Amino acid sequence: AQRVTQPEKLLSVFKGAPVELKCNYSYSGSPELFWYVQYSRQRLQLLLRHISRESIKGFTADLNKGETSFHLKKPFAQEEDSAMYYCALRGNQGGKLIFGQGTELSVKP
Amino acid sequence: EPEVTQTPSHQVTQMGQEVILRCVPISNHLYFYWYRQILGQKVEFLVSFYNNEISEKSEIFDDQFSVERPDGSNFTLKIRSTKLEDSAMYFCASSEAVFNEQYFGPGTRLTVT
Numbered sequence: 015a016q017r018v019t020q021p022e023k024l025l026s027v028f029k030g031a032p033v034e035l036k037c038n039y040s041y042s043g044s045p046e047l048f049w050y051v052q053y054s055r056q057r058l059q060l061l062l063r064h065i066s067r068e069s070i071k072g073f074t075a076d077l078n079k080g081e082t083s084f085h086l087k088k089p090f091a092q093e094e095d096s097a098m099y100y101c102a103l104r105g106n107q108g109g110k111l112i113f114g115q116g117t118e119l120s121v122k123p
Numbered sequence: 124e125p126e127v128t129q130t131p132s133h134q135v136t137q138m139g140q141e142v143i144l145r146c147v148p149i150s151n152h153l154y155f156y157w158y159r160q161i162l163g164q165k166v167e168f169l170v171s172f173y174n175n176e177i178s179e180k181s182e183i184f185d186d187q188f189s190v191e192r193p194d195g196s197n198f199t200l201k202i203r204s205t206k207l208e209d210s211a212m213y214f215c216a217s218s219e220a221v222f223n224e225q226y227f228g229p230g231t232r233l234t235v236t
Contacts, residue, residue, distance in 0.1 A: 046222075057228060057230070060224050102166075109156075111166075111225060113158075113167070116166075
């Protein structure tokens, strides 16, 4: 079965603290993994995809095939990082995205 | 920067009525998608569309749903006879190619009463 699990509905941290948003997946094959972000009253937008291996807005995510995880990390959270974060998977046929439940990140001053 | 647009932003309809949700994908994109998100739940794939036909659909996308690209710019989702459980946020997305980034619209909130 194809599934993405984000175990935390809400993650609350103070500004400057490290952040890790967890994502685990289930897929029989080699999926492509993504993190999408939705800021308040804005549309879903791509934050990271695992194949590009880049850091966006200080966030990084490493695909761990052994643990089937794609956790999102940032060493020092900023207030403007407060948003909903969705982990998503795409199969090796391309096309549809399978999303996790989302984690709301709240960064307090 | 070009964006996917969706209209209306909010639609209220009575159970049993037909609704059409409209999307204008980014102009050079060839792949189009509809997703929905019931309040408090995950974003779920409904259907993908390429070359004027459905390329994949989920179990949710039953005979009550249809999609169309009527005029080369709009991409519509029709629900023939709405049910209370169709109340959700509906997102349209488009991409240049099947493995490219999907760009999402702002969504249409559908409320069925």
